[in-house]
Amino acid sequence: MTIQYLEYIKKEFGSQVLEEKRSHNEIYITVRKEAVVKICDFLYHHFDAPLISIFATDDRKKTGCFGIHYVFSGKEDAFIIIRINIDEKDPKFTSVTHKIPAANWYEREIQDMFGLTPKGHPDPRRLMNFEDWADGAHPLRKDFDINTKPPRVKGEYVYRRVEGEGVYEIPVGPVHAGVIEPGHFRFSVAGEPILNLEIRHFYTHKGVEKLFENMSIDKAVFLAERISGDNSVAHVVAFCQAVEKINGINVPLRAKYIRTILMELERLYNHTGDIAGIATDVAFAFGAAHANKLKEQLLQLNEYVTGSRLLRGMNAVGGVRRDIVDKRERILKELSLFRIEFRELMELLFDSPSVSDRIETTGRIYNDIAAGLHVVGPVARASGIDRDVRREHPYAAYHELEFKVPVYKAGDVLARTQVRADEVYESISIIEQALSHLPDSDIKAGVTEIKDGCAFGYTEAPRGETIYWVDISNNRIERCKVRDPSFCNWLAIEYAVLDNIVPDFPIINKSLGLSYSGNDM
Amino acid sequence: MFKILIKTLKTGRQTTKYPEKPDIPSAGFRGKTELAAEKCTYCGKCVSACPANVIRQNEENGEKTLTVSYCGCIFCGRCEEVCPNGAIKLTQEYELASKTKEDLLAGIRRNS
Numbered sequence: 001m002t003i004q005y006l007e008y009i010k011k012e013f014g015s016q017v018l019e020e021k022r023s024h025n026e027i028y029i030t031v032r033k034e035a036v037v038k039i040c041d042f043l044y045h046h047f048d049a050p051l052i053s054i055f056a057t058d059d060r061k062k063t064g065c066f067g068i069h070y071v072f073s074g075k076e077d078a079f080i081i082i083r084i085n086i087d088e089k090d091p092k093f094t095s096v097t098h099k100i101p102a103a104n105w106y107e108r109e110i111q112d113m114f115g116l117t118p119k120g121h122p123d124p125r126r127l128m129n130f131e132d133w134a135d136g137a138h139p140l141r142k143d144f145d146i147n148t149k150p151p152r153v154k155g156e157y158v159y160r161r162v163e164g165e166g167v168y169e170i171p172v173g174p175v176h177a178g179v180i181e182p183g184h185f186r187f188s189v190a191g192e193p194i195l196n197l198e199i200r201h202f203y204t205h206k207g208v209e210k211l212f213e214n215m216s217i218d219k220a221v222f223l224a225e226r227i228s229g230d231n232s233v234a235h236v237v238a239f240c241q242a243v244e245k246i247n248g249i250n251v252p253l254r255a256k257y258i259r260t261i262l263m264e265l266e267r268l269y270n271h272t273g274d275i276a277g278i279a280t281d282v283a284f285a286f287g288a289a290h291a292n293k294l295k296e297q298l299l300q301l302n303e304y305v306t307g308s309r310l311l312r313g314m315n316a317v318g319g320v321r322r323d324i325v326d327k328r329e330r331i332l333k334e335l336s337l338f339r340i341e342f343r344e345l346m347e348l349l350f351d352s353p354s355v356s357d358r359i360e361t362t363g364r365i366y367n368d369i370a371a372g373l374h375v376v377g378p379v380a381r382a383s384g385i386d387r388d389v390r391r392e393h394p395y396a397a398y399h400e401l402e403f404k405v406p407v408y409k410a411g412d413v414l415a416r417t418q419v420r421a422d423e424v425y426e427s428i429s430i431i432e433q434a435l436s437h438l439p440d441s442d443i444k445a446g447v448t449e450i451k452d453g454c455a456f457g458y459t460e461a462p463r464g465e466t467i468y469w470v471d472i473s474n475n476r477i478e479r480c481k482v483r484d485p486s487f488c489n490w491l492a493i494e495y496a497v498l499d500n501i502v503p504d505f506p507i508i509n510k511s512l513g514l515s516y517s518g519n520d521m
Numbered sequence: 522m523f524k525i526l527i528k529t530l531k532t533g534r535q536t537t538k539y540p541e542k543p544d545i546p547s548a549g550f551r552g553k554t555e556l557a558a559e560k561c562t563y564c565g566k567c568v569s570a571c572p573a574n575v576i577r578q579n580e581e582n583g584e585k586t587l588t589v590s591y592c593g594c595i596f597c598g599r600c601e602e603v604c605p606n607g608a609i610k611l612t613q614e615y616e617l618a619s620k621t622k623e624d625l626l627a628g629i630r631r632n633s
Contacts, residue, residue: 218570296535307551
């Protein structure tokens with residue numbers, strides 16, 4: 001399929017294509033800078049290929065230029081990467097945000113991290129470098145030393161304003177009542193209904209992508225595992241798969257099955273925890289207590305299976321570090337009990353008028369908004385987007401297992417709860433299938449030498465697709481771009497709350513299940 | 522309403538008597554790292570493998586020291602994996618809270 005995309009692009013834009021490179025299911029097409037908007041628009045609108053990431057690289061030592069990669073997810077497991085080169089002397093590129101709204105934050109991220117300006121961007125404010133960050137300090141440029149402490153300067157961040165009679169602003173955060181991470185929410189309200197919400201994040205930017213630079217592969221595995229605490233497995237597997245792809249490592253089938261089991265265990269406890277949170281936020285204390293009890297049982301099961309409640313320390317490049325050989329019976333037994341209790345709980349939850357009153361029609365994300373922003377995961381599937389990386393770009397053992405991808409159309413809190421509930425049953429079924437067909441083989445392939453090269457690794461985390469692009473040179477990470485699902489989904493909250501009342505904000509927020517840490521890397 | 526009541530009664534109390542009754546972690550749990558002075562050869566493999574850089578090795582006036590700080594330890598078990606002599610092991614111990622950073626430092630030494 002990759003070849004077909006290339007042929008179409010060549011037929012349409014022949015003279016604009018400078019270079020092409022194919023490896024596995026990825027095709028890198030370098031094009032002239034001037035043509036990039038047209039080509040991206042062609043892929044996006046003509047082929048319905050969603051834009052799943054944009055990232056820059058500092059290749060000045062190799063080619064004398066910066067590179068920008070636009071990543072599209074094509075049909076039949078193809079990734080199309082449109083690449084442009086940007087000269088240091090003319091650090092600008094044309095923004096595609098007005099054609100593809102999902103490009104918004106990526107382009108602003110590149111502006112802050114690399115100092116490359118997206119011309120014509122509808123919102124050219126800084127995103128990650130705050131106003132006290134000095135001009136011209138761009139952390140992901142290779143000549144920016146990791147220990148640099150730029151001087152703090154004075155500056156101001158201008159919020160969008162809604163004005164009119166009786167319109168008030170409610171600033172919330174960055175410090176919140178619960179022990180959660182920082183984020184600012186600026187509501188404009190007329191009475192209780194929300195007229196506008198503007199979010200501001202990145203208060204605790206950790207520079208993870210800078211940390212990855214020059215790190216050895218075996219250490220980087222653990223950094224990836226700790227980017228987003230409750231999506232550890234999804235992140236580490238995505239990273240390992242990218243490295244394995246570069247090196248052509250054949251991961252033993254048994255390891256692939258174990259990874260699949262771990263990823264579904266992760267989905268189970270996350271979804272159960274999210275449902276507990278939704279019950280808490282509609283003051284259904286009984287449901288919250290029971291869902292939290294079930295989540296705790298799952299965490300204890302995780303500890304039994306892997307030694308870690310958050311399933312950490314299991315994955316490595318080449319496979320997994322521990323076998324689950326004698327644990328099959330207990331996993332199956334506990335999950336079948338869990339299924340009965342979970343079903344009971346969901347029946348009580350959905351039958352309770354005090355719950356359905358609060359979650360039906362609340363926090364709607366319409367299908368066109370979800371598609372435009374490239375919202376991912378359960379949130380997208382609750383808004384009618386039938387997409388799941390496990391099916392679109394199969395990895396680990398998913399192509400050998402049967403599962404359904406639940407899709408709802410309403411786009412409200414109820415639909416998001418239903419998607420998660422349905423996915424819980426699917427996850428249990430996937431684990432059962434994987435355990436009953438667990439192949440006999442090694443659990444880890446020997447890795448003798450790490451080759452240079454670049455590739456994508458991807459997983460469907462509980463929150464949605466997680467994409468890694470890893471570039472290795474001389475046994476070290478040259479660049480590791482991490483795209484967490486929350487980076488796509490945060491902006492959807494600005495739309496979800498419109499026409500809702502302020503007291504429904506917490507429940508809408510919870511139903512989106514967003515991560516601060518995964519977003520704010 | 523009745524369904525909720527029945528479910529509540531059926532579930533009963535779920536909390537445990539911790540800390541009076543100790544909570545023992547699963548067999549594969551990775552907790553506090555322990556060093557065995559008699560087995561360690563100070564080869565430095567754990568030092569270079571540690572992703573959190575919390576294992577340090579020093580040599581001063583002919584005395585070799587190896588320290589582990591639990592402050593930054595992520596309990597990944599790489600040190601245990603790479604040690605050729607079984608001198609470093611992750612135990613089941615997890616109650617590591619302490620008031621000073623010094624309390625979170627463990628070390629072994631040897632005069633050569």
